[in-house]
Amino acid sequence: MLLTVGELARRCGLTVRALHHYDAIGLLRPSSRSAAGYRLYGQADVERLHRIQALRQLGLPLADIGAALSGPQRPLAEVVERQIAQIDRQAAEAARLRERLVRLRAQLAAGQSPDLADWLDTLELMTMYEKYFTPEELKTLPLHTDPDVLPEWSALVTAVRAAMERGATPDDPDAQLLALRWMDLVGRGTGDNPAFLMRLRAMNENEPGLRERSGLTPGLERFVEQAMISARLAIFARYLQPHEMERMRAHYGKQMHAWPELIAELRGALADRVPANDPRVQAMARRWMELFRAYAGDDPATHARIREAYAKEPELRSGSAVDDALLGYVREALASSGARH
Amino acid sequence: MLLTVGELARRCGLTVRALHHYDAIGLLRPSSRSAAGYRLYGQADVERLHRIQALRQLGLPLADIGAALSGPQRPLAEVVERQIAQIDRQAAEAARLRERLVRLRAQLAAGQSPDLADWLDTLELMTMYEKYFTPEELKTLPLHTDPDVLPEWSALVTAVRAAMERGATPDDPDAQLLALRWMDLVGRGTGDNPAFLMRLRAMNENEPGLRERSGLTPGLERFVEQAMISARLAIFARYLQPHEMERMRAHYGKQMHAWPELIAELRGALADRVPANDPRVQAMARRWMELFRAYAGDDPATHARIREAYAKEPELRSGSAVDDALLGYVREALASSGARH
DNA sequence: GCTAAGGGCTCACGTTACGTGAGGGTCAAG
DNA sequence: CTTGACCCTCACGTAACGTGAGCCCTTAGC
Known part of the structure; x- marks a missing residue:
């Protein structure tokens, strides 16, 4: 049973215009059109709309919803x-606000004038009731697809800080464990979307106040980064030979900040159904090989061993937003461009 | 104790920019500024902000909030x-939605696929939970300052319709009672703001579908209008002489649709602190006298009797948004223009 | 078959409520 | 005196649609 746009709008309490808009931005495309060009929405569309609405009601912007639903x-x-x-x-917030208002009402009924702090407290609770996430939370972390991640995140930041304070180095096993957990959480929190990761970095660079409040200080970030490199090198060491490991140690972390942007672009192209033989995709794939070769060198035998490690050790890819579909896409692009791989 | 804009924003969970915006549009002006030009907000400002936020959370646009708070x-x-x-x-809506979601969850957990209607029902409840008023309610009636008015309004429309169906005429006492209640409700519902009344009329003229759904058919509206005229004439009859009543009967209702716009303009000028001797205000005051004289004639003795009736009978002014301050303003404008009154 | 009403399409300008950045002044603590 | 946090005004931009125009499609009733 398919619905026209008006029917869907009526049934959901949305407007036709909103649904047009969602179609136009690629957020919710109808699965089919009638011969006359009418949009027709089916069950899968409605299920997707449910996801969209759920995220909207968290306060997420539509662009972010699109990003979250692309993974x-x-x-x-x-x-x-x-x-x-x-x-x-929200029921808990409502109860708090209600209690506050009842108190205020009692004061007013008794002819007392509530003081400034009373009004301000009430206003604050009103805002908290209105919005699921505070603007700060929305901005601190783009980890909105799973609100359960927030407390976990805080706990992890605390654990990393504690490790640093007791003098742990990035090479310590427990630091490495924390780093792996960090990457896993980033992956889960961002819906495996590198665009969020990039935003997290940009936010950290630009807003010292927020940085302090979130606990993501540059020192902590560097620590986690080094620990993650160390943890991954330890995994690679199980697959690579000593001279290969030497090169990895020298180069592995060198351009790691370039990867998220490239991955985001490739994922965008894949989502937009750009053919793998498109010159732009081919250029991206070549860039991918450059970055890969920067730490892997040019020896096909080394490449094969690294690939084996990636295939067998999920922790090497955790949080990187690289999945099999993306790898296939890159391979296809490289094959069509005649590049060696 | 005065707050700077940043302090207020922080305390309330708003942004500085929002407070700047409210100042710029005249919605919430700080009661003072420091010597350096900093905005300083006091208790009265915070109390007003509370009113604003309460209305905002009903879904009212800022312009309407400003209008509602101008009365x-x-x-x-x-x-x-x-x-x-x-x-x-909203707690009731939340409970409904929660129940719905729990059911959906149970279906999914049992490996069943919820059907289309289940998803659509859920989406509808999600929208209802999100917004206090439906877009239709917001549009049907600009009676947002008191949500309790809505059910009362519906009941009144029903009562009027019933009176019409049993053949009542506008001169019947019970019809007149309904009309007086109508005007009282309009006054309360619009916060005694004529701009809302004008919008109600425009909406009724332009949207037949909405008209039908709200029950405010042209016939019903005419009936209420006539009953209201009849009710008010009955009140005037207690103060005026027979020849004066003859004139009133002939002219009282003639230009009654011109009053709301004039009243709205005058109230705007008063709110903007335009001096009463301003030529524009004087012009409005003269227009006021024209409309008044159209039903009252030119005899000062008649005028005095009509004024006495207005002073003693609140029902003559109910829903008209004319208060003592506005009357004083008009009088002052007339005095400064040297017009007879 | 025709007509009318309701619904659909795309296009495009407009609205609302701020967000963001620029350039510069103010305040308080070190 | 310097610095960092906060304030000011100005002004362009944004997100998520709202609104209207002009035209096509569908369905029910005559």
């Missing part, structure tokens, strides 16, 4: 679960 | 009371 999808059951948690949390 | 103010206790009612209503 691997969580089961709908999880989406629904999180909505229930959201409602429960 | 006589309801006690803060009533504002708070209505907020409590809002929270309670």
Whole structure:
């Protein structure tokens, strides 16, 4: 059973214009059109709309919703679960605000004038009730697709800080464990979307105040980064030979900040169904090989061993937003451009 | 104790930019500035901000909030009371949505696929939870300052329709009672703001579909209007002489649709602190006298009797948004223009 | 078959409520 | 005196649609 745009709008309490807009920005495209060109929405579309609305009600901008929905999808059951948690949390905020208002009412009824702090406290609670995430939370972390990640994130930051304070080095095993957990959390928190990762970095560079409040100080970030490199090199060491490991140690972390942007671009092209033989995609794939060769060298045998490590050790890719589809895309682009790989 | 804009923003969870914006549009002006030009907000400002936020959370646009707050103010206790009612209503919506989501979750957990209607129902409940008023409610009636008015309004429309169906005429006492209640409700619903009344009329003229759904058919509106005229003439009859009543009967209702616009303009000028001797205000005042004389004639004795009736019978002014301050303003403008009154 | 009403299409300008950045002044602590 | 945080005004830009125009499509009733 397919719905026209007006029917869907009516049924959901949205407007036709909003649905047009979602189509125009690629957020929710109807799965088919009638012979007359009418948009026709089916069950899968409605399910996707449910995801969209759930994220919208968290306060996420549409562009971010699109980004979040471009990665691997969580089961709908999880989406629904999180909505229930959201409602429960908002019920708690509502109870607090209500209590506050009842108190205010009592004061006013008794002919007392509430003081400034009373009004300000009330206003604050009103704002908290209105928005699921504070502007700060929305900005501190683009980790909105899973609100459960926030407390986990804080706990991890605390754990990393504690490790630093007791003098741990990035090579310590527990530091490495923390780093792996960090990457896993980043992956989960960003829906495996590198655009969010880039934004996190930009935010950290530009806003010292927010940086301090989130706990993501440059020192902590560097520490985690080094620990992550160290952890991954330890994994590679199980696959590579000593002279190969020497090169890895020298080069592995050198251009790691260039990867997220490239990955984001490639994922965009893949999502836009740009053919792998498109010159732009080919250029990106070549750039990919440059970055790869910067730490892997040119020996095909080394490449094969590294690939084996990547295939067998999920932790090497955790948080990097590189999946098999993307790898296939890069391979196809390279094959069509005649580049060696 | 005065707050700077940043302090207020932080305390309330708003942004400095929003407060700048509210200042710029005249919605919330700081009661003072420091010598350096810093905005300084005091208790009265914060109380006003509370009113603004309460209305904002009903979904009212800022322009409408400004209009609503330009009239006589309801006690803060009533504002708070209505907020409590809002929270309670939203709690009911939350419970419905939660129940729906729990059911959906159970289906998904059991490996069943919810059907299209399930998803659509859920999406509808999500929208209802998100917004206090539906777009239709917001548009049907600009009676947002008191959500309790909506059900009362519906009941009144029903009562008027019933009276019409049993053949009542506008001169029947019960029809007149309904009309007086109508005007009272319009006054309360619009915060005694004629701009809303004008919008109600425009909406009724332009949107037949909405008209039908709201029950405000042209026939019903005419009936109420005639009943209101009849009710008011009955009140005037207690103060005027027979020949004066003859004139009133002939002319009283003739230009009654011109009054709301004039009143709105005068109230705007008064709110903007335009001096009463300003030529524009004087022109408005003269227009006021024209309209007045159209039903009252030129006899000062008649005028005095009509004024006495207005002073003693609140029902003659109910819903008209004319208060003592406005009358004083008009009088002052007339005095400064040397016009007879 | 025709007509009318309701619904659809695309296009494009406009609105609302700020967000963001620029350039410069103010305030308080070290 | 310097520095960092905060304030000012100005002004362009943004996100998420709202609104209207001109035209096509669908369906029910005559």
